[in-house]
Amino acid sequence: MNLASLRSVIARALILVAGVSSSAAHVVASADEAYPARPVKVVVGYTPGGSTDTVARLLATSLQQQHNQAFIVDNRPGAGGLLGAQAVVNAAPDGYTLLMAISSHTILPSVQKKMPYDTATDFAPIATLGTSPNMLVVPADSEWKSLADFIAAAKASPGTISYATPGIGTTTHVTAAMLEHASGIELNHIPYKGSSEVMQAVLSKQVPIAVASIITAGHAIRDGRLRALAVVGSQRSPLLPDVPTFEEQGVEGVLGDNWLGLLAPAHTPQPIVAELEDTIESLLAKPEIQDSLRLQGVxxxxxxxxxxxxxxxxxxxxxxxxxKTTTLTMD
Known part of the structure; x- marks a missing residue:
């Protein structure tokens, strides 16, 4: 190699090193940037006004006050929450797109024939906020005064009584399927896009009965518009202590205790996950936040x-x- 060629090689190498150094400096600067430095999107896979949306907005408001940065709720309803989850999986793993998830997140892989993401590996868990059990609810003036009344009617007319849930693969759908299996009845499932639509359907008597969480139906029960026939759990919920459990009424094996939690895309930097986790822990320690959640049925x-x-x-x-043993099929 002559001297001119050697000089050319050295020059190109110096340019390459300078470029790498510049890129590295940019990465370090980004990593050192205080989080959050711009608005954060909190995706909800259900309609506005529903249970998950309500809690997400409460959380977003609290996080915004804590960080002095906007946390914006973005509703992406459809497919039992799958569309919202997919939007988060496809987002950059930088902490600026989060998912407000509920228990149906872990049910979908067992009822959806083909998942567009891997529930086990495509998300980074941040923290859980609370739980809310499912109930069987009817309009206040329904002829069914108890769970026994409803089961008797369902046995007398197999497959003719329709019930509403916020979607296929939700915990409410699981609760209803378990009720069918445990009591030997057959019902007609009508899935809606979200819990607010379920409430509208049962209150307007488009459907005679619905499975809903306390988050969704608690207010309507307290103000006398709905009656709860049964609640899941081994003990009555302290949120609605007058509602008897399925077990109390002789129907065992009906589950459906909803959790609510925050997820990020997989590979989100650990410091950001830790920052959000710590913030949520501090928020949930505040009595006013606890009271607000309880008021929402959580x-x-x-x-x-x-x-x-x-x-x-x-x-x-x-x-x-x-x-493998319960009917939970996609329509």
Whole structure:
């Protein structure tokens, strides 16, 4: 190699090194940037005004006040929450697109024939906020005064009574399927796009009965527009202590305790996950936040990122087993 060629090679190498150094400096600057430095999107896979949306807006407002930065709720309803989750999976893993998830997140893989993402690996758990059990509800003037009344009517007319849920693969759908299996009845499932639509349907008597969480139906029960026939759980919910459980009324094996939690795309930087986790823990320790959640029908319950990840892993396995014995098919 002559001297001119050697000089050319050295020059190109210096340019390359300078470019790499510049890129590295940019990465370091980005990593050192305080989070959040711009508005954060919180995706909700259900309609505005529903239970998940209501809690998401409460959380977004609290996070905005805590960080002095906008947290904007973005509703992406459809497919039992799948469309919203897919939007988050496709977003950059930078902490600026988050998912407000509920328990149906771990049910969908067992009822959806083809998932557009991997529930186990495509998300980074941040924290859980609380839980809310499912109930069987009817209009206040319904002829069914008890769970026994409803089961008797369903047995007398198999497959003719329609019930509403916020969608296929939701925990409410699971609760109804378990009720059918446990009591030997056959019902007609009508899935809606969100819990607010379910409330409109049952209150307007488009459907005679619905499965809904306390988040969704609690207000209507307290003001006398709806009657709850039964609630899931081994004990009555402290949020609605007058509502008897399924077990109390002789129907065992009906589950459906909803969790609510925040997720990010997989590979979101750990410092950002930790920052959000710590913030949520501090928010849930505040009595006013706890009261606001209870008012919405949610029992406050903080879970760490690790706890949340374990819940997701355990439920994915449990619902896969459940799908083998319970009818949970996509329409």
């Amino acid at each position: 029992a406050p319950q903080f879970g760490t990122s690790e706890d949340f990840g374990n819940v997701i892993a355990n439920e994915l396995k449990a619902y896969a087993e459940l799908a």
